[in-house]
Amino acid sequence: MTTACVFCKIVAGEIPSELLYQDEEVIAFRDINPAAPTHLLVVSRKHIPSLLHLTEAEIPLIGHMTRVANQLAREHGIAESGYRLVINCGGHGGQLVPHLHMHLLGGRRLKWSQ
Numbered sequence: 267m268t269t270a271c272v273f274c275k276i277v278a279g280e281i282p283s284e285l286l287y288q289d290e291e292v293i294a295f296r297d298i299n300p301a302a303p304t305h306l307l308v309v310s311r312k313h314i315p316s317l318l319h320l321t322e323a324e325i326p327l328i329g330h331m332t333r334v335a336n337q338l339a340r341e342h343g344i345a346e347s348g349y350r351l352v353i354n355c356g357g358h359g360g361q362l363v364p365h366l367h368m369h370l371l372g373g374r375r376l377k378w379s380q
């Protein structure tokens with residue numbers, strides 16, 4: 267837990283959020299500023315600053331986040347129409363919150379944006 271980290275505060279329940287999924291490794295909730303009709307975040311419980319900081323032992327966490335995001339895509343009715351999973355890393359990658367998270371985006375045809 268890093269006290270200044272907004273996602274650590276959500277994980278700890280200090281900032282309220284409607285949890286859509288939770289297990290020992292991750293939680294999921296809606297993005298506060300949605301970029302698509304469905305925009306969910308799958309967030310590690312552990313404070314890992316970015317993809318770059320994953321240890322070898324933590325690499326399977328990415329597979330688990332993908333599994334959870336796929337399940338959420340089915341539950342939220344966007345599995346068949348299609349969706350996008352995104353992990354931003356670092357400044358040029360567009361990462362704003364330095365705590366590992368995966369975006370699940372869908373509900374409209376998404377453009378490729380750089």
Ligand code: 5GP
Pocket residue numbers: 272281283295296297298299300353354360361362363364
């Ligand atoms: P990043 O740019 O780091 O990949 O994405 C961070 C995301 O977290 C952004 O899409 C932003 O809207 C979302 N976000 C930031 N603060 C909060 C918050 O307090 N609650 C929720 N639900 N989402 C947040």
Ligand code: ZN
Pocket residue numbers: 267268271272273274275312313314364365
């Ligand atoms: Zn954190």
